Amino acid sequence: MDETEIPEDHPRYASLVTRHRIEAGVERGITSKQGLIAQGRGEAFDYLLGERTLPSADGAARAAAATLLLAERPVISVNGNVAALAPGETVELADAVDADLEVNLFNHTDERVRRIADHLRDHGAGEVKGLAGDGEIPGLDHARGVVDADGIEAADVVVVPLEDGDRAAALDAMGKTEVVIDLNPGSRSPRTADVPIIDNLLRAVPNVTAHARDLADATPAELEAIVDGFDADAALDAAEATIRDGSFADADDA
Numbered sequence: 332m333d334e335t336e337i338p339e340d341h342p343r344y345a346s347l348v349t350r351h352r353i354e355a356g357v358e359r360g361i362t363s364k365q366g367l368i369a370q371g372r373g374e375a376f377d378y379l380l381g382e383r384t385l386p387s388a389d390g391a392a393r394a395a396a397a398t399l400l401l402a403e404r405p406v407i408s409v410n411g412n413v414a415a416l417a418p419g420e421t422v423e424l425a426d427a428v429d430a431d432l433e434v435n436l437f438n439h440t441d442e443r444v445r446r447i448a449d450h451l452r453d454h455g456a457g458e459v460k461g462l463a464g465d466g467e468i469p470g471l472d473h474a475r476g477v478v479d480a481d482g483i484e485a486a487d488v489v490v491v492p493l494e495d496g497d498r499a500a501a502l503d504a505m506g507k508t509e510v511v512i513d514l515n516p517g518s519r520s521p522r523t524a525d526v527p528i529i530d531n532l533l534r535a536v537p538n539v540t541a542h543a544r545d546l547a548d549a550t551p552a553e554l555e556a557i558v559d560g561f562d563a564d565a566a567l568d569a570a571e572a573t574i575r576d577g578s579f580a581d582a583d584d585a
């Protein structure tokens with residue numbers, strides 16, 4: 332089925348579009364089969380969160396925007412799920428905060444990196460990093476730790492949507508400031524992050540861009556105040572509390 336054939340008034344429209352995009356990503360060789368499994372987990376958590384951006388996630392998105400605007404060398408890490416779900420939105424975020432894009436895959440193959448880079452360029456990206464592979468994240472086996480020396484290795488702030496927990500921890504050990512987008516507040520990656528955004532990347536990426544545009548004229552002191560005022564543990568707790576109290580069941584009426 333083509334994405335355009337999904338009826339827009341279907342109650343699960345966004346979820347069906349998401350599934351379709353991931354499936355198409357696998358068919359085009361940009362998303363791994365593992366990515367399908369990650370998608371399934373994400374969908375379950377999105378359901379439990381009410382398929383909406385919580386106020387705490389919006390606060391995290393604003394803190395992420397401020398963090399990125401303050402960064403010297405921000406890099407947005409792109410994997411097969413990100414490329415399939417939100418390629419244009421990711422390119423727009425990179426433009427809004429002047430960040431580099433780097434393809435970084437858990438299941439790395441040069442072929443898939445090239446396809447994802449081409450896909451991002453089709454959606455307006457200029458330079459896309461990730462093919463040099465001349466840097467490393469220490470503490471991981473080689474295949475998992477390959478990055479570009481002038482990309483993620485040299486970055487001060489890294490946006491890692493849907494990052495694996497081990498790699499998030501290894502990036503943290505390198506001293507990177509990490510923005511993680513993940514729907515599971517209990518997953519290790521958001522728990523490692525300086526700024527965990529517990530939201531669907533389809534909503535979170537454009538939301539960070541909107542906050543970055545809104546903050547474009549803010550002074551460094553104003554941006555620092557936003558970063559300092561953000562409490563990562565409180566954001567994780569707010570998402571977890573939402574899941575536990577079952578308020579997702581009311582979200583359709585909201």
Ligand code: ATP
Binds near residue numbers: 517520
């Ligand atoms: P770890 O604790 O090592 O991170 P994990 O169980 O979280 O392990 P992952 O491979 O990180 O394993 O799982 C994929 C993660 O991506 C899940 O937490 C899932 O909620 C999240 N995810 C999947 N799709 C999306 C999406 N569209 N937006 C945001 N997060 C998503």
Ligand code: MG
Binds near residue numbers: 493494496
């Ligand atoms: Mg995880």
